[in-house]
Amino acid sequence: MKEKVIVCRCEDVTEDEIVEAIQSGATTLEELKRILRVGMGPCQGRTCGPILVSLLARELNKNPKEIEQWNKRPPLKPVHMKIFVEE
Amino acid sequence: MNNNYEVAIIGGGIIGMATAYYLSKKGIKLVVIEKGYIGSGSTGRCIGGIRQQFSNHTTIHLMKQNIELFSQMEDEFGFNVEFYRGGYLLLAHEKKMEQEFIENIKIQRKEKINVSLLSPDDIKKLVPHINTDGIISGAFCPDDGQAFPFAVLRGYKKIITENRGDFLLRKEVVKLNKNKIFSITLEDGTKIEAEKVLLSTGPWTRELGEKVGLDLPLYAERHEAMITERMPKFFEPMIVDYRSDGCYFHQLINGQVIGCYTPVPNVPGIREDASFEFLPNIAWRMTRLVPSLKNASVLRHWGGCYTMTPDGNPVLDESEIEGLYVASGMSGHGFMFGPAMGKHLSKFIVEGKWGMDFKDFSINRSFKINSEHLK
Numbered sequence A: 001m002k003e004k005v006i007v008c009r010c011e012d013v014t015e016d017e018i019v020e021a022i023q024s025g026a027t028t029l030e031e032l033k034r035i036l037r038v039g040m041g042p043c044q045g046r047t048c049g050p051i052l053v054s055l056l057a058r059e060l061n062k063n064p065k066e067i068e069q070w071n072k073r074p075p076l077k078p079v080h081m082k083i084f085v086e087e
Numbered sequence B: 001m002n003n004n005y006e007v008a009i010i011g012g013g014i015i016g017m018a019t020a021y022y023l024s025k026k027g028i029k030l031v032v033i034e035k036g037y038i039g040s041g042s043t044g045r046c047i048g049g050i051r052q053q054f055s056n057h058t059t060i061h062l063m064k065q066n067i068e069l070f071s072q073m074e075d076e077f078g079f080n081v082e083f084y085r086g087g088y089l090l091l092a093h094e095k096k097m098e099q100e101f102i103e104n105i106k107i108q109r110k111e112k113i114n115v116s117l118l119s120p121d122d123i124k125k126l127v128p129h130i131n132t133d134g135i136i137s138g139a140f141c142p143d144d145g146q147a148f149p150f151a152v153l154r155g156y157k158k159i160i161t162e163n164r165g166d167f168l169l170r171k172e173v174v175k176l177n178k179n180k181i182f183s184i185t186l187e188d189g190t191k192i193e194a195e196k197v198l199l200s201t202g203p204w205t206r207e208l209g210e211k212v213g214l215d216l217p218l219y220a221e222r223h224e225a226m227i228t229e230r231m232p233k234f235f236e237p238m239i240v241d242y243r244s245d246g247c248y249f250h251q252l253i254n255g256q257v258i259g260c261y262t263p264v265p266n267v268p269g270i271r272e273d274a275s276f277e278f279l280p281n282i283a284w285r286m287t288r289l290v291p292s293l294k295n296a297s298v299l300r301h302w303g304g305c306y307t308m309t310p311d312g313n314p315v316l317d318e319s320e321i322e323g324l325y326v327a328s329g330m331s332g333h334g335f336m337f338g339p340a341m342g343k344h345l346s347k348f349i350v351e352g353k354w355g356m357d358f359k360d361f362s363i364n365r366s367f368k369i370n371s372e373h374l375k
């Protein structure tokens, strides 16, 4: 049996799932994020982002530099709601 | 790919995709043209709430069918779309709001919606973490709920593709003409011909309509949302606080809490930016209702559009140009409206007659009477 390779630890997504999404038409990080929730975990893609870029590049036969970066969403690092509420 | 179609659907959000899905099941030769990727407009920015608690008959009737359609998706698509009935709890802090709920409940019960007015004690039982200060009652329907927009779109795309529907992604429509049949020009110069065209282009529908001389009363507004880290599930319903400084939020089945508020005054324009004031505001509004959310971590915050009409109801109709259909103006409800709307619209496009009364959504209505109170 082929070993499962976890690419996004926060959202528990494997290499196979990512490759399948790319083969069924995803060409950007934004799309992968929407389809598989990769990069949407507590690390906000800091861990899996570079691997996703290289998987996209490999599957699409592109240079990793050609892969569009994802939109950076505030607040960039998780923040507790209470910092907005308490003085 | 041959460039001739029976129907061209411009806009791959929930409305265009649902309509394409039902058209493809009827064997119609169709293409979905989308300037970004599927779901890159408002649909990918929405928080996935689905409710039947409205005040307008047409909408309630439509939403009843939608709940049914969402519940069948897992079987149709072969995967889970995270449809979950956690209910919707609408809060009243004033007698006036409560009176409105009572009136609406009468209408909703006529449509056999299971909805009731809860006391603050009942509310506390339903959501133990809630702070009931100032709450006088709440309208609750346990059959309302949520689904994951991208999973729904993915399911539609899968079946449309199986039924040989075409997709043109990352292609913006820049020109639209009618000369017996429609000619659609894409940004790269490609020309597509179609007998019928659907504009399901959300906030961009107004400018596209202008290209063929339509003056559609559609206005975009920016709305923002935020999502937290996962937490053990600790409340079920979507909580809607209708005060002017209120908010609405629910916990997804994966444990993340996702929420929005409606800014007063509204923020007009097609904008997808995120403001500085949003996070402090939403944190204050949400923790006022559920204080334990103070310890929740916010992961992301984003902006997206509501497409509004003057009376709060959508536009779903054939335009004065024969064969040109318009479905837009979904306000904050397009995701939940989508499946049944697409189903009805596909029938209308093919057979020329509606399966239910949609005159409240007609393109020629006065747009003056505000018949939807539960925005």
Ligand SMILES: Cc1cc2nc3c(=O)[nH]c(=O)nc-3n(C[C@H](O)[C@H](O)[C@H](O)COP(=O)(O)OP(=O)(O)OC[C@H]3O[C@@H](n4cnc5c(N)ncnc54)[C@H](O)[C@@H]3O)c2cc1C
Binding pocket: B010, B011, B012, B013, B014, B015, B016, B033, B034, B035, B036, B037, B038, B039, B040, B041, B042, B043, B044, B045, B046, B047, B048, B049, B050, B171, B172, B173, B174, B200, B201, B202, B203, B204, B205, B208, B223, B224, B225, B260, B303, B304, B305, B306, B307, B327, B328, B329, B330, B331, B332, B333, B334, B335, B336, B337
């Ligand atoms: C923060 C937020 C929260 C929300 N929460 C909910 C909720 O809980 N429940 C709910 O039901 N609704 C909610 N909504 C509303 C919902 O997202 C919208 O009503 C719905 O997505 C509208 O779908 P649509 O298909 O009409 O438009 P869109 O999803 O915007 O689709 C239109 C598509 O047309 C494409 N397009 C535009 N112009 C062109 C062109 N010239 N050529 C090619 N393609 C083009 C766009 O790229 C876009 O993908 C929310 C919205 C926001 C912003």
Ligand code: FES
Binding pocket: A007, A008, A009, A010, A011, A038, A039, A040, A041, A042, A043, A044, A045, A046, A047, A048, A049
């Ligand atoms: S590893 Fe993918 S989001 Fe953290």
